[in-house]
Structures are given as C-alpha cells and as structure tokens.
Amino acid sequence: MALNEPVPTNDGLDDVTYWVTATTLFMLSALHLRRVAFPSCFCRFCNGEKLLYMNFTDAWRHDETTETLWTTPETDVAILAPHAGDIEFNTEFAAGQLHKLLRKEGYQPTTWMYHGFGENAFDEYHVSSNYLEFTQFNELSRLQDRRFRFGISFHIHEEGYVGVGGRIDEAVRSEVADRLTERLPNSKEVRYRHGEMKNKGRKESNIVNRITESGDDGLQIEMTPKTSYNYWKRVARSVRDVYVGLL
Numbered sequence: 001m002a003l004n005e006p007v008p009t010n011d012g013l014d015d016v017t018y019w020v021t022a023t024t025l026f027m028l029s030a031l032h033l034r035r036v037a038f039p040s041c042f043c044r045f046c047n048g049e050k051l052l053y054m055n056f057t058d059a060w061r062h063d064e065t066t067e068t069l070w071t072t073p074e075t076d077v078a079i080l081a082p083h084a085g086d087i088e089f090n091t092e093f094a095a096g097q098l099h100k101l102l103r104k105e106g107y108q109p110t111t112w113m114y115h116g117f118g119e120n121a122f123d124e125y126h127v128s129s130n131y132l133e134f135t136q137f138n139e140l141s142r143l144q145d146r147r148f149r150f151g152i153s154f155h156i157h158e159e160g161y162v163g164v165g166g167r168i169d170e171a172v173r174s175e176v177a178d179r180l181t182e183r184l185p186n187s188k189e190v191r192y193r194h195g196e197m198k199n200k201g202r203k204e205s206n207i208v209n210r211i212t213e214s215g216d217d218g219l220q221i222e223m224t225p226k227t228s229y230n231y232w233k234r235v236a237r238s239v240r241d242v243y244v245g246l247l
C-alpha cells in the first residue's frame with residue numbers, strides 16, 4: 001500500500017476510501033474521517049513499533065492525532081475543542097483553561113479535545129463541526145448518549161473579529177462579548193449578532209448545539225489567530241465570568 005494513496009477495497013461500500021499515512025490507516029467516508037487501524041510505524045523514532053495509542057506528545061512528534069477527554073458523571077457543561085493541535089492552534093488551551101477555571105468555582109465540566117498536528121493539519125484533520133459525529137472518535141463516542149445543559153466550543157477563524165456564536169440566547173452571547181471586549185486589547189472587534197458573523201454556529205447539526213439537552217444551548221467562540229496565540233487565557237476567563245452566573 002502506498003502512503004497517502006487511496007487503498008482499493010472490496011467491502012461493498014463504494015462511498016468509502018481507505019488511505020494510509022506514515023502511521024495510520026484512515027477511512028474516509030464522505031465527510032467522515034475515522035481511524036480504523038494502527039499499523040506499525042517505521043519512522044526513525046518507532047522503528048516498527050505498533051502504535052496502539054498515541055498520547056499528546058507522541059501525536060505532536062509524529063504529526064498525528066489524538067484525543068483528550070476529561071469527564072465526570074455530574075456535569076452540566078461540555079467544553080469542546082474539536083480542531084485543536086495545529087488544526088486551530090491553541091484552542092485546546094482555551095478549552096482546558098476554562099475547564100480548570102470552572103473546576104475552581106466548584107463545577108465539574110466535561111471537556112473533549114481533538115488534537116491534529118503537522119503543517120497540513122487543517123487539510124488532513126479538520127472535520128466541520130456541522131458534520132462531526134460522536135462515533136468518528138474513540139473518546140467522543142463515550143459521550144454519545146449524554147447531553148449537557150450547556151455546550152461551549154473554541155475555534156479560530158480568519159474573519160478579523162472575535163465571534164461569539166452558537167444557538168444560545170443572544171443575551172448570553174452579548175454578555176460574553178462584553179467580557180471579551182473588556183479583557184481584549186482595544187483593537188479586537190467582538191461580534192455576537194448572528195447577522196454580523198460569517199461562522200454563526202447556529203446550525204442544529206453543529207456538535208456544540210447537538211451536545212446540549214435542548215439542542216439550543218451551544219456557545220461557539222471563534223477567535224482570530226492572534227487572539228488564540230496571545231489571549232487564550234483572557235478568552236477563557238471571559239467565558240467563565242458569564243457561565244458561573246448561569247450554572
């Protein structure tokens with residue numbers, strides 16, 4: 001099998017393509033990316049070792065992917081970074097920071113992050129939030145039958161403003177936007193009205209909405225790259241300030 005080439009199969013599923021990267025056999029089915037097997041890795045680090053599970057630093061070193069799931073049974077809020085690693089850089093740190101800040105306030109969030117690494121991480125590992133399936137990911141599939149009062153996701157976009165989207169009430173989005181405006185440098189524009197944003201996070205199919213009990217209580221933060229590089233802690237604090245009042 002050649003690297004990064006589709007692999008012919010005779011499993012009868014004609015919409016499915018398999019391909020092989022240096023370490024992993026992936027299956028691509030329409031928009032559904034799924035790891036189906038972990039062949040041996042023959043890179044200079046692993047020397048033929050079978051890679052059954054990669055932690056964050058292994059995945060980082062090999063330009064591969066991994067997931068993080070921090071959960072407890074008594075959780076009201078799900079925090080998501082579906083495009084972390086090099087896909088949308090630093091988004092896992094904003095998510096993880098919010099997790100820790102809410103823990104400090106006595107809450108028990110559940111946090112899921114998907115980290116994909118490498119120069120082409122966005123092209124290789126980005127699955128749109130509107131098409132992301134619980135069953136595509138080992139750890140996320142553990143949340144398949146759970147729904148949370150609130151969902152909060154962190155992203156990066158290239159639109160030049162910080163967007164506060166999702167299906168949650170505009171009153172909540174406006175409050176988060178106010179906190180962000182207070183904390184971020186004056187040059188950062190913050191938008192929260194759906195009509196003024198490109199990535200609105202408003203679709204029912206968006207994982208941040210779908211993971212909530214009502215289906216309407218997702219908050220989707222779209223940072224600019226610079227905001228994510230420099231101010232991810234301030235972004236997490238701004239969200240924390242509003243959600244401690246809601247939870």
Ligand SMILES: [Zn+2]
Nearest residue numbers: 083088155156
């Ligand atoms: Zn994203």
